[in-house]
Amino acid sequence: MSSEQAEFWDERYRGEGFAFGTAPNAFLASQARYLKPGLHALVPGDGQGRNGVWLAQRGLVVDSVDISPLGVAASKELAKARGVEVNARVGDLLTWDWPVDRYDVVAALYLHFFDSDRPQMHHAMLDALKPGGVLILEAFSIEQLEYKKVHGSGGPKIADMLYSEPKLAAVVVGKLDGFGFGIQHHAAAALRSRVPCG
Numbered sequence: 170m171s172s173e174q175a176e177f178w179d180e181r182y183r184g185e186g187f188a189f190g191t192a193p194n195a196f197l198a199s200q201a202r203y204l205k206p207g208l209h210a211l212v213p214g215d216g217q218g219r220n221g222v223w224l225a226q227r228g229l230v231v232d233s234v235d236i237s238p239l240g241v242a243a244s245k246e247l248a249k250a251r252g253v254e255v256n257a258r259v260g261d262l263l264t265w266d267w268p269v270d271r272y273d274v275v276a277a278l279y280l281h282f283f284d285s286d287r288p289q290m291h292h293a294m295l296d297a298l299k300p301g302g303v304l305i306l307e308a309f310s311i312e313q314l315e316y317k318k319v320h321g322s323g324g325p326k327i328a329d330m331l332y333s334e335p336k337l338a339a340v341v342v343g344k345l346d347g348f349g350f351g352i353q354h355h356a357a358a359a360l361r362s363r364v365p366c367g
């Protein structure tokens with residue numbers, strides 16, 4: 170499965186230009202209040218680096234991991250062009266040795282897994298946070314299947330890889346006692362904070 174993912178994304182990133190542009194994801198940018206200089210951020214599935222590079226430009230110390238060698242190469246080029254450092258590595262998040270209690274911010278944007286893998290991945294993201302850290306996550310919801318028919322937009326074609334509020338909630342049950350968690354809008358964008366609610 171993972172080598173298929175690497176080939177799929179390498180194919181997407183082959184050629185000129187940036188598949189998702191070089192501007193940061195809008196939801197990530199809207200969470201700027203959490204993104205202070207000097208914080209340590211992990212960007213899993215950073216693709217061609219638009220989000221990791223933007224975080225580095227804000228002064229965060231950024232590690233990123235993506236399964237696509239071409240994506241990681243593009244990230245490094247973008248970082249160089251912007252005059253910042255991103256520790257971008259090729260890796261499969263499903264088998265990666267996830268750190269624990271290391272990051273102030275984990276930013277997972279449009280990173281999709283099969284239902285069978287997603288809980289493990291989300292637990293790894295939450296466990297990678299230091300106390301007080303924040304997970305910023307945006308992904309396509311199940312509604313995207315219908316929406317894309319009308320609007321011709323992208324995203325996974327199979328329901329198994331799409332998000333829903335119950336799926337997200339099920340994953341974080343038992344992980345969030347005393348912490349804030351919110352589904353920000355219908356597209357299953359979620360922000361989870363390990364800062365106590367309030």
Ligand SMILES: C[S@@+](CC[C@H](N)C(=O)[O-])C[C@H]1O[C@@H](n2cnc3c(N)ncnc32)[C@H](O)[C@@H]1O
Binds near residue numbers: 178
């Ligand atoms: C839709 S793209 C989003 C890229 C980037 N987050 C952005 O917003 O521009 C999904 C990315 O997740 C990466 N990815 C998917 N499965 C992965 C895995 N198991 N390990 C590491 N990266 C993975 C892909 O290579 C791809 O770059």
